[in-house]
Amino acid sequence: MSTTEHVLRMVTRIGELDEVIQNLELRLYDVGILDSLKTVELMVALSAEFGVEISPAEFEREQWATPRNIIAYMEQKLGQAVPANAVRTS
Numbered sequence: 001m002s003t004t005e006h007v008l009r010m011v012t013r014i015g016e017l018d019e020v021i022q023n024l025e026l027r028l029y030d031v032g033i034l035d036s037l038k039t040v041e042l043m044v045a046l047s048a049e050f051g052v053e054i055s056p057a058e059f060e061r062e063q064w065a066t067p068r069n070i071i072a073y074m075e076q077k078l079g080q081a082v083p084a085n086a087v088r089t090s
Contacts, residue, residue, distance in 0.1 A: 014041050015034060015038065029061065034064070
């Protein structure tokens with residue numbers, strides 16, 4: 001399953017609306033699909049699913065405003081993630 005499919009599945013489950021799959025530009029906060037509590041729930045779910053840390057302190061509403069933005073945010077996070085087996089040199 002792709003990053004896009006994982007993110008859409010979680011947004012659909014937490015937002016309780018299938019429309020996010022058909023409309024990646026749907027303004028999630030403007031139409032009440034996401035609020036502060038559901039945003040935190042989504043952060044926790046995405047963190048667990050993808051194994052990356054998502055801090056509420058780094059949250060920017062516009063980055064999470066649409067399903068497409070959340071997908072782009074997660075793809076960026078995954079691109080920045082250091083694999084657990086990576087060797088770091090200083």
